[in-house]
Amino acid sequence: MKRTSFLVLGLSALALGLAGCARPGDQISAALGDPHQGAEIVTRQACGSCHEIPGHQNADGLVGPPLGHLAERSTIAGVLPNTAPDLVLWLRSPQKVVPGNGMPDMGLTERQAEDVAAYLYTLE
Amino acid sequence: MSLSMPARLWLAWLAGLVTAGALGGAGAIVLIYSGLYDTTASTPHVPPVAWAAHTTMRYSTRRRAAQVTAPDHFTAAQVQTGLQEYDEHCVACHGGPATSRAPFAAAMTPTPPYLLDAARKWSPAELYWIVDHGVKMTAMPAWGETEPQDHIWDIVAFLEAMPKMAPADYLRLKAAEHAEPSGNGAPGAGDAAGR
Numbered sequence: 001m002k003r004t005s006f007l008v009l010g011l012s013a014l015a016l017g018l019a020g021c022a023r024p025g026d027q028i029s030a031a032l033g034d035p036h037q038g039a040e041i042v043t044r045q046a047c048g049s050c051h052e053i054p055g056h057q058n059a060d061g062l063v064g065p066p067l068g069h070l071a072e073r074s075t076i077a078g079v080l081p082n083t084a085p086d087l088v089l090w091l092r093s094p095q096k097v098v099p100g101n102g103m104p105d106m107g108l109t110e111r112q113a114e115d116v117a118a119y120l121y122t123l124e
Numbered sequence: 125m126s127l128s129m130p131a132r133l134w135l136a137w138l139a140g141l142v143t144a145g146a147l148g149g150a151g152a153i154v155l156i157y158s159g160l161y162d163t164t165a166s167t168p169h170v171p172p173v174a175w176a177a178h179t180t181m182r183y184s185t186r187r188r189a190a191q192v193t194a195p196d197h198f199t200a201a202q203v204q205t206g207l208q209e210y211d212e213h214c215v216a217c218h219g220g221p222a223t224s225r226a227p228f229a230a231a232m233t234p235t236p237p238y239l240l241d242a243a244r245k246w247s248p249a250e251l252y253w254i255v256d257h258g259v260k261m262t263a264m265p266a267w268g269e270t271e272p273q274d275h276i277w278d279i280v281a282f283l284e285a286m287p288k289m290a291p292a293d294y295l296r297l298k299a300a301e302h303a304e305p306s307g308n309g310a311p312g313a314g315d316a317a318g319r
């Protein structure tokens with residue numbers, strides 16, 4: 001299972017490399033987690049009811065910030081530097097990072113948060 | 125038109141149409157009885173099905189909500205009672221400001237949305253219609269079957285107010301609500317909450 005996912009990651013990284021015009025977040029994404037899995041978690045967690053997510057079905061919420069070009073943003077929630085570990089931290093416990101903000105703790109596991117981060121970093 | 129087109133061409137066209145219809149019908153029967161279509165909630169809808177279901181629901185709601193007359197405004201008491209109703213019946217599936225849904229909500233397909241943006245996407249009459257009548261194949265109950273009409277309007281009142289509520293205010297009102305039944309709640313708040 002793990003071996004297969006590494007193989008998939010390797011192959012997709014290779015494919016992206018071959019494509020030659022990788023998007024800003026692609027390299028971080030591939031190393032971080034599985035963007036496809038992340039996209040499914042984003043659907044399951046209903047992120048799109050509060051966030052606009054380009055290319056994601058019915059993700060047209062205007063409650064939180066739009067998530068397009070997330071990889072190019074400088075900060076997360078205005079308080080964390082936009083690094084992969086900080087994005088994972090934010091996704092796992094937004095109420096700990098900014099108590100009282102609108103985004104609830106959704107109980108994501110580390111692995112799930114990494115997959116979601118990997119997906120979010122592919123958004124344009 | 126029919127005069128300029130030879131009869132044989134018409135017949136061929138008709139035969140093609142009938143064949144396409146028959147093939148489509150046979151395909152649908154095979155899809156249903158073969159068990160090939162995946163109805164599990166552990167897999168996502170394929171995008172065309174998700175689109176068709178959601179779009180059908182939107183237009184169906186829009187059409188039927190036209191017969192509902194929404195009040196001009198909602199009172200603070202309605203919002204307060206609506207919050208209580210929401211806390212009791214809705215929050216497990218739909219969450220709230222800074223409040224997550226119950227873990228099982230993420231296991232549902234389609235997954236119930238957070239509703240902080242609902243008032244922007246739906247009119248009060250449409251929200252009333254959805255809460256009152258529910259939505260087929262989504263697990264959204266027809267609350268009008270178990271709740272009185274004024275409770276449904278109270279929930280709509282709260283849905284209209286929720287987007288303008290700071291998460292802290294929502295949590296404070298919710299906590300006040302829970303403190304209430306144990307006796308001497310804040311003066312005045314009892315009128316709004318008690319029914």
